[in-house]
Every structure is written in structure tokens, then in C-alpha cells.
Amino acid sequence: MPGNSARRGAIRKTSKKPAAGSGGRVKRGLEGKGPTPKAKDRPNHKAYKQAKRAEKGTSTRPRRRTTGDAEWIAGRNPVVEALRAGIPVNALYVAEGSERDGRLREAFKIAQERGISLLEITTRELDRLTGNAVHQGLAARIPAYEYAHADELLDRAADLGEPPLIVALDSVTDPRNLGAVVRSAAGFGAHGVLVPERRAAGITASAWKTSAGAAARLPVAQTVNLVRQLKRYQEAGCMVVGLAADGDVSLPDLDLGDGPLVLVVGSEDAGLSRLVTETCDQLVSIPMAGNLESLNAGVAASVALYAVSRARA
Structure with a gap:
């Protein structure tokens, strides 16, 4: 309104200095900061942290993987073997009215010594x-x-x-076969079993059962890429030998058994995959009588491991 020019806020005040544009006070902000530092020189980068761990002598090996969920070991022999091996057990479950034999009494004794909970439930609930x-x-x-x-x-x-002896499984999907391989590998002096992370059996209750507790004594490793890991073993000085029905060498004629060795066993149906076959240094066949074409993965691994153990003896 006329006459109210002195009212507060009626007159727009302007700055004496012009507003900052693309130059002037922001000029320094537009100047280049030089080349981007290398990844190992950037404190927040993964490569920087790995380099620092390497300087301190700390291993950059990835963390171990887990199955993600608790597992069940079922059966008297597997449970007793697991307890003897000292693997962590959350609790023991016994069915009501179960016959007390030596294995059950030993399981109870170890559980008491280690402070493991013992729960008695119905057979139906345990099933x-x-x-x-x-x-x-x-x-x-x-x-x-x-x-x-x-x-x-x-x-x-x-x-x-000892010279390494590793059993690698190529897409073996039956956990009972995995358990059988682990048991044979432990019995014939292997240093571990390698399985793919995907499209392959893992250590489940069924594998525990078949291994008769051997999975508690022998390490089982997982790998994201089996072919890549086999090549790493080759770089470490191991010979990679695959079991194949049409192998060039018969198992009794294998002369690599006493050296660093990775024994690869194929899947139950398809055998070794193409890429794994191409990676192997040698393909070995198990002599068969009659019209039987092949053995399942667990039996084939056992036969081959026995031959290797004889060569090492």
C-alpha cells in the first residue's frame, strides 16, 4: 500500500555482490585434481585392504563357506563317530524305548563329558x-x-x-555317493574332497550317514569353478587324473599314483564334463568284466583310491 514503504519486508534487499556463477569463487572447484589413484592406493578400495593384509602377512584366502542351516546326523555309528571326532554338537536326541547298546551308552557318556544336551522324544518326532x-x-x-x-x-x-592326494567330484548330485567317497577317501589316505558349489551334492544328513562320520575327520572343500581350481592344483604341481570309461590308460597301469595327484570322479549319469575332461592330464579307465559299462561314483572312487594307496605303499 502507498505510504507503507517502510514496513518490514516491503522492500526487497539485494546483495552488493553479484551472485556466483560458473567462474569467480567456484573457479578452483572446476580445476582438475589430477589422475585417479590406482585401486591399491585408495584406502576404501578392496585392493588397498588386500595389499595391507599382504604386507602384514595376513592371508587373503576367502572365508570358509557353510551350509547355512543346522544339519542332522542320524544313526548310531555316525553320531558316535562325530562325537569321537569332537565336532560341535548342539544336542543329542534319543527315541523313547530305544535299546541301550554299547554305541548308545558311549554317546551318552561323551555327551555328559562335553555338556551336550540330551533330549528324549518320540520316534515319530525323531522321524x-x-x-x-x-x-x-x-x-x-x-x-x-x-x-x-x-x-x-x-x-x-x-x-x-606327504604328496597331496585329493578327490574332486564333477557334478555328483547324490549325497549318499558323496558320503561314500568321503569315507573311502579317509580310509585310503586322501587329504580331502573337493566338490562344486552349485549343481552338486553337499554335506547333508544323508552324506553324514553314508560317510559313517568320516566327514568329521576329512575336510570337504567347495569351489565356485571346478575347472579353475583343477588348474590351480596343476600349477601347484599336482597331476589331474579323471576316471572315464574310455580312458587312455587302464587303472592297473597308472604310474602317477605315488606323486601329487588329484583324482576326478564324474557324475552318476554323464561322467566327466567336457571342460573337466579337457583339463585332465590323463584319463584312466577301470577294467570291467562282462557287459557292465560303469560303476557309480562312490564305488568307482573307492576302487581307484585303493589302487593309488597300493602304489603309494
Whole structure:
């Protein structure tokens, strides 16, 4: 309104200095800051942290993987073997009315010594918890299985002062076959078993059962890329030998058994994949009588490991 020019806010005040544009006070902000530092020189970058760990002598080996969920070991022999091996057990479950034999009494004794909870439940409930496994009235609940890193299998052989012997499985999907391979590998002096992370069996309750507890004594490692890991073993001085029905060498004629060796066993149906076959240094066949074309993965691994153990003896 006229006459109110002195009212507060009626007159727009302007700055004596012009507003900053693309020059002037922001000129320095537009100047280049030089070339981008290398990844290993940037404190927040993964490469920088790995370099620092290497300087301190800290291993950059990836963390071990786990199955993600708790597992069940079902059956008296597998449970007792697991307890003897000292693997962590959350609790023991026994079915009501189970016959007390030597294995059950030993399981109770070890559980008492280690402070492991002992729970008595119905047979039906134990069936449900173990997925209807043949539990023989006894089961153990354990944390998620912790897989070793693939390079640790070589370390284990070095610690024992022995040439490495590793069993690698190429897309073996039956956990019972995996368990059988782990059991044979432990029995014939192998230093570990390697399995792919995807499209392959893992250490489940069924694998525990078939291994008769051997999975507690022998490390099982997982790898994202089996072919890449086999090449790493080759770079470490190992010979990679694959079992194949049409192998160039018969198992009795294998002359690599006493050296650093990776034995590769194929899947139950398709055998070795093409890329794994091309990576192998040698393909070995198991002599068969009659019209039987092949053995399942667990049996084939056992036969081959026996031949290798004889060569090493």
C-alpha cells in the first residue's frame, strides 16, 4: 500500500555482490585434481585392504563357506563317530524305548563329558526332525557344515609331509555317493574332497550317514569353478587324473599314483564334463568284466583310491 514503504519486508534487499556463477569463487572447484589413484592406493578400495593384509602377512584366502542351516546326523555309528571326532554338537536326541547298546551308552557318556544336551522324544518326532532318515533311535543336531577352502587340502598334505592326494567330484548330485567317497577317501589316505558349489551334492544328513562320520575327520572343500581350481592344483604341481570309461590308460597301469595327484570322479549319469575332461592330464579307465559299462561314483572312487594307496605303499 502507498505510504507503507517502510514496513518490514516491503522492500526487497539485494546483495552488493553479484551472485556466483560458473567462474569467480567456484573457479578452483572446476580445476582438475589430477589422475585417479590406482585401486591399491585408495584406502576404501578392496585392493588397498588386500595389499595391507599382504604386507602384514595376513592371508587373503576367502572365508570358509557353510551350509547355512543346522544339519542332522542320524544313526548310531555316525553320531558316535562325530562325537569321537569332537565336532560341535548342539544336542543329542534319543527315541523313547530305544535299546541301550554299547554305541548308545558311549554317546551318552561323551555327551555328559562335553555338556551336550540330551533330549528324549518320540520316534515319530525323531522321524520328522531327521526327515525320515534311518536314525536307529539316535540323532545329533549340529551347526551348519563348514567347508574348507580348496587350498587348505594342499596345506594339509604339506603339514603331514606327504604328496597331496585329493578327490574332486564333477557334478555328483547324490549325497549318499558323496558320503561314500568321503569315507573311502579317509580310509585310503586322501587329504580331502573337493566338490562344486552349485549343481552338486553337499554335506547333508544323508552324506553324514553314508560317510559313517568320516566327514568329521576329512575336510570337504567347495569351489565356485571346478575347472579353475583343477588348474590351480596343476600349477601347484599336482597331476589331474579323471576316471572315464574310455580312458587312455587302464587303472592297473597308472604310474602317477605315488606323486601329487588329484583324482576326478564324474557324475552318476554323464561322467566327466567336457571342460573337466579337457583339463585332465590323463584319463584312466577301470577294467570291467562282462557287459557292465560303469560303476557309480562312490564305488568307482573307492576302487581307484585303493589302487593309488597300493602304489603309494
